Amino acid sequence: MTGPDGRVANGRFLVEDTPLAGLKRVQRFPLEDARGALERLYCSSLFTACGIDAAIAQINRTRTYAAGTVRGLHFQHPPHAEVKFVQCLRGAVFDVAVDLRAGSPTFLQWHADVLSRDNLTGLLIPAGFAHGLQTLSDDTELLYLHTAAYTPEAEDGIDALDPQLAIDWPLPIAERSERDLALPHIHPDFTGLSA
């Protein structure tokens, strides 16, 4: 149900398109009173409004100590491809989604948004995208809602510094995992992930 102001889920979320079809910016609207505030982090009606009929299979929280840290770019291969709803609960991140969908007119294009505790903004990332981020502040916390369980044998990734993507990371890179440092560039024969 979409309200007159374009918000969904009883007015608690505003969903905006990005230049990559299906990738949505989601703004939360807390209810505040003299005690503080209540905000919803998920409603099934939000996913329905975004055309997503998958249930949440897993919820993760990551804490990152240092500003400048880069995580990703990660994705899971079908049939374990997942929708990821990423929200920042502390600090701020430069959050990146890369379109890996076979046949997509924006194949290998990326979009980034700053997600922060204060801007109450999340990214709803469809299946077929790789996800990565760079923290913009120390002690940053992210909440991830996944529509597929973590499946190591289906996990894959792309080097966050792949020149074919040329992601404009805002800070000097402070920290990457050994796994992420070893991620490959996109293979020239890669034509995308099937739905």
Ligand SMILES: Cc1cn([C@H]2C[C@H](O)[C@@H](COP(=O)(O)OP(=O)(O)O[C@H]3O[C@H](C)C(=O)[C@H](O)[C@H]3O)O2)c(=O)[nH]c1=O
């Ligand atoms: C994602 C995941 C990981 N793990 C284990 C696997 C490793 O032993 C350890 C750290 O995993 P990884 O280095 O893949 O985690 P991140 O680099 O922080 O990945 C995160 O950042 C990038 C940007 C993302 O998009 C991932 O979805 C998100 O989890 O946790 C689990 O046990 N369950 C899980 O659901």
